Amino acid sequence: xxxxxxxDRAAAVRAARGVFWARGFPGTSMKALEAATxxxxxxxxxxxxxxxxxxxxxxxxxxxxxxxxxxxPGVAPREQIRRWFxxxxxxxxxxxxxxxxILHGAAELAHHDAxxxxxxxxxxxxxxxxxxxxxxxxxxxxxxxxxxxxxxxLVAALAxxxxxxxA
Amino acid sequence: xxxxxxxDRAAAVRAARGVFWARGFPGTSMKALEAATxxxxxxxxxxxxxxxxxxxxxxxxxxxxxxxxxxxPGVAPREQIRRWFxxxxxxxxxxxxxxxxILHGAAELAHHDAxxxxxxxxxxxxxxxxxxxxxxxxxxxxxxxxxxxxxxxLVAALAxxxxxxxA
DNA sequence: TCCATTCTTGAGTGTTCACTCAAGATAACC
DNA sequence: GGTTATCTTGAGTGAACACTCAAGAATGGA
Numbered sequence: 502x503x504x505x506x507x508x509d510r511a512a513a514v515r516a517a518r519g520v521f522w523a524r525g526f527p528g529t530s531m532k533a534l535e536a537a538t539x540x541x542x543x544x545x546x547x548x549x550x551x552x553x554x555x556x557x558x559x560x561x562x563x564x565x566x567x568x569x570x571x572x573x574p575g576v577a578p579r580e581q582i583r584r585w586f587x588x589x590x591x592x593x594x595x596x597x598x599x600x601x602x603i604l605h606g607a608a609e610l611a612h613h614d615a616x617x618x619x620x621x622x623x624x625x626x627x628x629x630x631x632x633x634x635x636x637x638x639x640x641x642x643x644x645x646x647x648x649x650x651x652x653x654x655l656v657a658a659l660a661x662x663x664x665x666x667x668a
Numbered sequence: 669x670x671x672x673x674x675x676d677r678a679a680a681v682r683a684a685r686g687v688f689w690a691r692g693f694p695g696t697s698m699k700a701l702e703a704a705t706x707x708x709x710x711x712x713x714x715x716x717x718x719x720x721x722x723x724x725x726x727x728x729x730x731x732x733x734x735x736x737x738x739x740x741p742g743v744a745p746r747e748q749i750r751r752w753f754x755x756x757x758x759x760x761x762x763x764x765x766x767x768x769x770i771l772h773g774a775a776e777l778a779h780h781d782a783x784x785x786x787x788x789x790x791x792x793x794x795x796x797x798x799x800x801x802x803x804x805x806x807x808x809x810x811x812x813x814x815x816x817x818x819x820x821x822l823v824a825a826l827a828x829x830x831x832x833x834x835a
Numbered sequence: 836t837c838c839a840t841t842c843t844t845g846a847g848t849g850t851t852c853a854c855t856c857a858a859g860a861t862a863a864c865c
Numbered sequence: 866g867g868t869t870a871t872c873t874t875g876a877g878t879g880a881a882c883a884c885t886c887a888a889g890a891a892t893g894g895a
Contacts (some may be wrong), residue, residue, distance in 0.1 A: 840894105843891090846885105847884105849885100850881105850882080850883090850884100851881085855876105855879105856874105857876100860871105861870105861871085861873090864868085
């Protein structure tokens with residue numbers, strides 16, 4: 502019926518994720534994304550609609566990757582949080598100055614369109630929710646409020662590492 | 669001999685500081701700075717040389733203002749640190765999402781000219797140095813390494829508040 | 836009063852930005 | 866093989882960007 506796409510969409514998203522992660526949203530030009538993905542602007546816009554659209558997919562891919570690194574069957578909830586922090590520490594030590602794509606994306610897209618802000622806030626909520634679920638699983642006797650408090654504390658600490666490693 | 673400038677340079681810097689603080693460096697256009705300062709591009713460039721130059725002065729003004737709020741004659745060193753955090757908390761609660769101009773500037777100018785990077789790193793060093801001096805004064809028995817450790821911890825915590833309030 | 840110097844003005848510079856679109860290429864279905 | 870649908874290509878779009886500069890206005894000293 503029709504010609505199938507030639508390029509690997511997942512690979513393109515992964516490449517874009519790397520550029521966004523290293524240089525931030527405003528610091529990344531479409532030219533840089535074309536170079537990283539090896540795609541022409543036409544293909545890029547046909548597939549993702551806009552720079553923001555590509556960023557949203559890259560962000561989702563990032564979350565999926567970090568979650569996958571932390572969440573493994575049979576891993577205790579407390580260990581999952583530890584692994585998340587371990588990934589942040591590795592990023593700070595090895596690729597100095599990348600930080601957390603969710604947290605920086607939230608700041609960088611604060612004055613953009615509502616759709617992008619909602620998307621990044623959703624990922625942010627997912628992050629907090631993940632931590633809350635781990636805390637609740639590790640300490641079943643805690644009330645909902647205490648769980649939310651401690652999850653918030655952990656994410657704030659994560660934000661500290663992220664911001665400090667970028668500065 | 670010559671016509672004196674009509675505008676108040678300090679007021680212009682203060683106005684620019686507010687815009688940079690609220691919207692970040694890349695999110696702030698020269699048009700916005702012209703509107704905020706009430707100056708034409710010619711005057712702005714004659715006075716500050718470039719957008720980065722204006723940002724550097726705005727950053728210095730920011731540091732001076734926050735230091736002035738914390739450092740008062742007769743205030744104990746520990747209380748000075750407390751006041752710095754109090755200012756950060758006020759900024760997070762009242763003007764939600766501004767964060768610390770030094771920390772965000774360091775991340776936003778990471779891929780700009782060396783001069784700007786050096787300037788922002790210098791302010792960052794001044795911030796860490798201020799904390800270290802306060803810690804050393806509050807706990808004279810501590811060694812230099814312990815002082816540096818604790819100052820670093822405090823700044824990392826500051827970075828956490830800053831990043832989290834922006835997200 | 837006149838001159839020298841500097842400031843202000845604002846239209847205009849070239850560049851880069853995100854983004855579009857017509858034309859050609861390619862594949863699946865009949 | 867013809868048809869149809871979609872993909873790729875890459876030159877090109879207007880807008881926004883940081884920035885400049887010539888001309889006029891204003892001031893202090895001679």
